[in-house]
Amino acid sequence: MKTTAVRLYGKKDLRMERFELPPIKDNEILAKVVSDSICMSSYKAANQGTDHKRIPDNVAEHPIIIGHEFAGEIIEVGDKWKSKFQPGQKYSIQPAIYYEEGPVGVLSAPGYSYPHIGGDATYVIIPKDVVEQDCLLPYNGPGFYPASLAEPLSCVIGAMHANYHTTPGSYEHKMEIVDGGKMAILAGVGPMGLAAINYVIHRSNRKPSLLVVTDIDQSRLDRAAEIYPVETAQKNGIEQIYLNTGNVDDPVKSLKNLTDGKGYDDVFVFAPVPSVIEQADAILGFDGCLNFFAGPSNPNLQAKMNFYNVHYAYTHIVGTSGGNMNDMREALEIMSKGLDPAGLVTHIGGLNAVPETTLNLPNIAGGKKLIYTHIDMPLTPISEFAELGKTDPFFAKLAELVTNNNGLWSVEAEEYLLKNATTKTKG
Template sequence: MTNLSGKMKAVVCYGPEDYRVEEVPVPKIGKEEVLIKVEACGVCGSDVKAYYGSDMYWAGEDPWLKAPVIPGHEFYGVVVELGEGAAEKFELKVGDRVTADQINPCGKCRFCQTGKYWMCEVHNIYGFQKDVAEGAMAEYMKFSSTSKIHKITDGVTPEEASLIEPMGCAIHTVQRANIEFEDVVVMAGAGTLGLCMIQLIALKTPKKLIVLDVNEKRLEMAKKFGADICINPKEEDAVKKVKELTDGYGCDVYIEATGSPIGVTQGLEMVRKLGRFIEFSVFGKETTTDWSVIGDRKELDIRGSHLSPYTYPIAIDLFERKLVTAEGIVTHSYKLEDFVEAFQKAQMPDAIKVLLKP
């Protein structure tokens, strides 16, 4: 066991636009807990929304985000210390490369007790709740005894390892879509998650995969990853084009990963009657639509997709077998001290996945 003590460098969130790089104590681990040295932490769209004060994180007298807290829920690292019983429980040793599900489940609620840990009623997500779920924008990070920890195999590159969390989320979303060979699938949004989903949808070999995005660089990547047709809604009428490609019926499956309200209303218009609409995005503001489209007009299957239950091993295996890639998706890396620049870059058209590397 490595006896680590003293201080470490970390980004600490105190409130909207009040994030600071500080020297904080290295986490102390207890029974069945694991300490890792963080190798990389991705900047998620939700991190950026939290930084700029989105109501979904900060609203009310008891906001969901519990500050002060170290942010960061897309991570991987190397085991440096194992608490009593952790080596046996998680089958780990010092030096192993690992990651963990972004949720730190309570293990006690009805969802955890029935295997549905990703919907844990307590719902502590690493990087959003102080003390119980400190994140990975730091030199070291602690996994709890209830964490879902996964070893990363040798064939997975560092870039791929940093993309396991988004790929896991993408896998769950595509699983929720139940894509069939004869389906025309529309993937709305070709950011990090969309580009991961495109690779996975292509492995499902649907009849046609159509990708929508307003960023031409991302559409080029979508084509490379398996899209049959790419549409820029700023340049042409996406609904009209999809209808034309489907004899006027609309697509069979629509996956929403734009994070923009127009992604919802556009999708409800272009999906066919009895189609499947999969909602993944986290929205920064309220989205409204005519709900009669869902029931009275089209009888749609509306399915949400949350987190990445049981998908990390699948993501690791797909990377290991080179069936999916991080190439071109991870675009920028920054030091912890430059986190503000990293958050700003994450919103720029030339960036896709931005990493912090302690």
């Protein structure tokens, strides 16, 4: 089986190449990749090369396939797994696996560490490391892109589960956000912030009574409010407020006033900015928990924190990086039941768009960049489909489909794309 894949050879050295995959072993699975969502973690890996802890030292001689937020179909199953998986099954992958022996390293992952598996490829071999650790997850929902976005959604789910609170006089930590409490999501209208909003307002078993989402970009706040309107949250018993903290004289005072001065039980920070971190600390209420979600690239990032409140007001701080297996399963389950992550997606492209997109990701505005690996297509903002459609019937139809879905990507749009886009040579 031949595959076409984007491989990493070193710092900022990504190459799209076609090559032969070896025959699968009894404990491996051959799979087709359909979609991959490009993550900032891939940008960091591509720019750091072997300095990244998950990138093997020998990538110059043995390149790895990049991309870790992917979904597709199983093609062929090795004998060991035939009772568990079947050809034709749709799948997603939990990429954060642990491999304790051999050259790959202790902390490894598809998309960082393996020569024959990664999201930016037409076909891959799923190794035993992934399957043995139950990181190959069947997906029974509609389309493919929701399964690609299960990994980023699982990160949000894990963050919610990681928050904790205490009872005065007890050392027992009660994990999770406060049910019926006050929550703030700061700098919260980027891709991951939108995922958090989506999860919070649609969650059935535990939710805040107040959800305040902040940013300093009014256009992004307006778009978030259009995708996830306050009326939807209200129907689910949540008072939701979008607040531009750049337009108020005293953001901390304005935020605390929304809680009658009591502060917030759960505050999530979605930007690695000291002023935002300090703002989060300042709005915590008694026994409040600050979750520093944003992954900083600066290893010396520092911000002030009120330790008087740590001692006397029981305030806490946690950080999470990624979700675990249960978080992934929860993400796939809620999406199979109808939660649509399309609000995260702002750009669509083919495999040919991956190298440039990955290396320049911070400079490309918008949310998630969704790649379909079996097509050739430049990275294209969904917002430009209508203009392109004036001269191209293909984009005209895509524009019609997304317009029918409030300007968002959809399963219908995906199906049309996969049937009508210029396809790559089959493996």
